[in-house]
Amino acid sequence: MNALRHRRAAVAVVAAVLLPLSLTACAEDTSDKASDSASAASSTPEESKPAAGDDTSTDKPFGPACAGVPKDGAGSFDGMAQDPVATAASNNPALSTLVAAVQKAGLVDTLNNAENITVFAPTNDAFAKIPKADLDAVLNDKAMLTKILTYHVVGEKLTPQQLESGTFDTLQKSTLTTSGSGESYQVNDSAGVVCGNVPTANATVYIIDTVLMPK
Numbered sequence: 001m002n003a004l005r006h007r008r009a010a011v012a013v014v015a016a017v018l019l020p021l022s023l024t025a026c027a028e029d030t031s032d033k034a035s036d037s038a039s040a041a042s043s044t045p046e047e048s049k050p051a052a053g054d055d056t057s058t059d060k061p062f063g064p065a066c067a068g069v070p071k072d073g074a075g076s077f078d079g080m081a082q083d084p085v086a087t088a089a090s091n092n093p094a095l096s097t098l099v100a101a102v103q104k105a106g107l108v109d110t111l112n113n114a115e116n117i118t119v120f121a122p123t124n125d126a127f128a129k130i131p132k133a134d135l136d137a138v139l140n141d142k143a144m145l146t147k148i149l150t151y152h153v154v155g156e157k158l159t160p161q162q163l164e165s166g167t168f169d170t171l172q173k174s175t176l177t178t179s180g181s182g183e184s185y186q187v188n189d190s191a192g193v194v195c196g197n198v199p200t201a202n203a204t205v206y207i208i209d210t211v212l213m214p215k
Contacts, residue, residue, distance in 0.1 A: 119152060166178050
């Protein structure tokens with residue numbers, strides 16, 4: 001009888017010891033699962049976020065001179081996107097000197113009929129940097145003028161990312177180099193892009209502040 005009582009007492013003690021341990025283990029297991037679920041939930045949005053280096057800001061025209069482009073009409077970004085490049089440039093007042101030079105060189109049809117090209121287009125102010133006597137001499141020398149103008153044309157559409165560090169063949173049969181990042185780019189380390197990534201029907205235009213000279 002006493003032995004039976006001792007066995008019951010021992011069982012009660014063991015149960016008393018094991019029950020809290022069992023409850024603690026269950027609680028920890030539940031807590032771990034909840035923690036894992038919370039971690040999984042919090043990691044999902046992070047994985048769906050774009051990478052830190054992703055930047056779509058240059059998918060559209062960019063640069064300080066873009067503010068001067070008309071908001072609507074043939075000379076606006078939407079308007080220029082509908083016309084081939086020489087025609088589109090003729091609707092931009094800041095490119096009137098370039099347009100006159102292209103017409104004088106007889107390159108209007110060449111540029112308008114080309115496919116998938118990039119044009120580095122000097123502004124009127126860029127041409128104004130050239131001494132008047134020198135500019136007049138170039139404008140009256142069709143062969144030289146053609147050489148200079150075709151040096152501003154690359155036979156493929158270039159994205160801003162490609163301009164970060166590149167060397168490209170021009171229609172003039174030599175090369176130009178580009179560098180930069182974000183919304184700041186240089187061509188041949190001499191000309192700055194003031195309004196870039198401008199779409200036309202057959203070309204991408206980068207408006208620059210200095211006339212490029214073939215080597």
